[in-house]
Amino acid sequence: xxxxxxxxxxxxxxxxxxxxxxxxxxxxxxxxxxxxxxxxxxxxxxxxxxxxxxxxxxxxxxxxxxxxxxxxxxxxxxxxxxxxxxxxxxxxxxxxxxxxxxxxxxxxxxxxxxxxxxxxxxxxxxxxxxxxxxxxxxxxxxxxxxxxxxxxxxxxxxxxxxxxxxxxxxxxxxxxxxxxxxxxxxxxxxxxxxxxxxxxxxxxxxxxxxxxxxxxxxxxxxxxxxxxxxxxxxxxxxxxxxxxxxxxxxxxxxxxxxxxxxxxxxxxx
Numbered sequence: 716x717x718x719x720x721x722x723x724x725x726x727x728x729x730x731x732x733x734x735x736x737x738x739x740x741x742x743x744x745x746x747x748x749x750x751x752x753x754x755x756x757x758x759x760x761x762x763x764x765x766x767x768x769x770x771x772x773x774x775x776x777x778x779x780x781x782x783x784x785x786x787x788x789x790x791x792x793x794x795x796x797x798x799x800x801x802x803x804x805x806x807x808x809x810x811x812x813x814x815x816x817x818x819x820x821x822x823x824x825x826x827x828x829x830x831x832x833x834x835x836x837x838x839x840x841x842x843x844x845x846x847x848x849x850x851x852x853x854x855x856x857x858x859x860x861x862x863x864x865x866x867x868x869x870x871x872x873x874x875x876x877x878x879x880x881x882x883x884x885x886x887x888x889x890x891x892x893x894x895x896x897x898x899x900x901x902x903x904x905x906x907x908x909x910x911x912x913x914x915x916x917x918x919x920x921x922x923x924x925x926x927x928x929x930x931x932x933x934x935x936x937x938x939x940x941x942x943x944x945x946x947x948x949x950x951x952x953x954x955x956x957x958x959x960x961x962x963x964x965x966x967x968x969x970x971x972x973x974x975x976x977x978x979x980x981x982x983x984x
Contacts, residue, residue: 719809720775722797730797732777737794740776740836742808744816747771748846768846768891773816775806775839781832791825791834798839806841807851813861814848814984816841847891849981876977884963889982895956898983899938902957905930906974915957916965923953930973 720739722730732739752765779794781787798820805815818841826835852859854875873886885900887893893900904911908928913936914921924941926948928934935942939956941949959980968976 721807721809721812723805723807723815725802725804732797735793735797736780736790737797738778738780740778742773742775742806744773744843744848745771770842770844771846772821773806773818773841773843775841777837777839779834779837783832787827787832787834794825794837803844813851815851816843816848817845818843845983847983849983850889853979853981855977855979875979876975878975879972881969881972882965882967885959885966885978886963887959887961887980887982889984890961891983892961893959893980893983895938895958898980900936900957900959901979902936902976903933903979904928904936904968904974904976905933906971906976908971908974911968911970911974913957914967914969915959916967917960917963918958920955920957921953922955922957924948924951926951928971 720732720742722732748769748771750767750769751763752767753761754764756762777794779787779790781790800820803817803819805817807815821840821842823837823839825837827833828835850859860873871884873888874883875885877883891898902913904913906928907930910923910925911928911934912921912923922936924934926934926943928943932944934948936957939949941947941952968974
């Protein structure tokens with residue numbers, strides 16, 4: 716059974732390897748690459764004191780089948796163009812088209828199969844610095860939840876935009892936490908207020924911004940960056956931040972009843 720793989724450059728240009736007659740033999744991402752730091756606490760007790768998700772390597776095996784010797788060289792140039800490593804690109808497996816891996820290629824051999832117009836199987840090792848896949852769509856895109864029927868609540872359907880609602884849940888459907896310093900949530904709050912507080916009751920974190928807000932000039936929060944228009948308001952905050960654990964996060968907003976708010980992110984697997 717052939718794989719169907721899409722390569723997407725950062726500018727949105729997509730290449731379907733099937734359509735370009737690049738035969739995909741296999742694309743099998745491994746499990747996450749966790750690294751642990753161990754500390755010997757006593758003669759018979761060792762404790763993991765730190766855990767880090769490292770980059771992972773995904774092997775992509777392809778083969779080209781040209782029509783003649785000249786077409787072989789043109790196909791070779793096509794492969795080199797698609798997998799050019801001057802910038803990262805995304806790999807999407809159409810078996811699970813709502814996830815993508817951001818990768819860069821390692822060096823690879825490109826050898827002919829004897830004197831025929833086929834190549835030998837070409838293994839391109841793709842390094843994923845994030846160590847995880849991300850959803851193609853973000854939480855504010857139409858159709859975002861269409862792929863998550865296997866795990867999302869079908870009674871209380873997750874929402875990511877609210878109007879004048881001071882308490883609600885934000886569902887992180889991924890397996891990785893969304894931390895302010897790593898994979899921050901992008902929060903847009905359009906409100907009329909002189910001081911506003913957003914609290915994640917699940918994590919116990921509370922962020923307060925003491926500045927005058929008016930409708931049409933929203934406060935945006937991205938990790939530790941807090942802006943109103945082009946002006947930073949971090950100095951007017953309590954210097955806190957918000958994380959979102961996997962699963963439901965109970966959010967409360969105080970200081971205003973005239974507002975709209977949205978939470979934009981990808982999920983990570």
